[in-house]
Amino acid sequence: MTVQIGDWVQGHTSQGELVHGYVESFVYGSGVKVAVVHSDHDEAIGHSASLRAGKYKALPESGLEDAQACKSLIDLALATRDEAWFAELTDRLRGMAAPAAPETEADRRISYTNRLGQYR
Structure with a gap:
């Protein structure tokens, strides 16, 4: 399995945490350092984690x-x-x-949009 810096991977750390993130660098001994974006351990999110070869897989590009x-x-x-x-x-x-569908005069007068949606 060949990954490059910037590729998205998912795997398990040596502590058993499931992490999802992108490759920041390579670690000596065929591992990778991953910037954690999602994890089953909330404290790992936003930090880096080292994953050993065979403990991670490359995710398909979407x-x-x-x-x-x-x-x-x-x-x-x-x-x-x-x-x-x-x-x-x-x-x-x-x-x-x-x-966009053309707005009617009634839509312009009595509706507005907020973060929850459109109110009429």
Whole structure:
């Protein structure tokens, strides 16, 4: 199994924690150092973990089939302050946007949108 820096992996640490994250670097002796994004041990999230060979597997690449996946990656680009990736993802999201149905006069007068949805 060959992984590269930046590839997403899932595996178990020597303490038995299940972690999901991306490869930060390689560890001497055929292991990898992973930036933990999800884990069954909440305190591991946001930290790095070392995984030995045979204790992790590479995750398949997922495409950007829907707008929600693209928005999630935009959040990640903002968190990592990757301006070029952010610009690429926002351009892709704009290309995905379906044309909105025209608003009626009644919709403009009595509806508004908040974080929970649209209120009428």
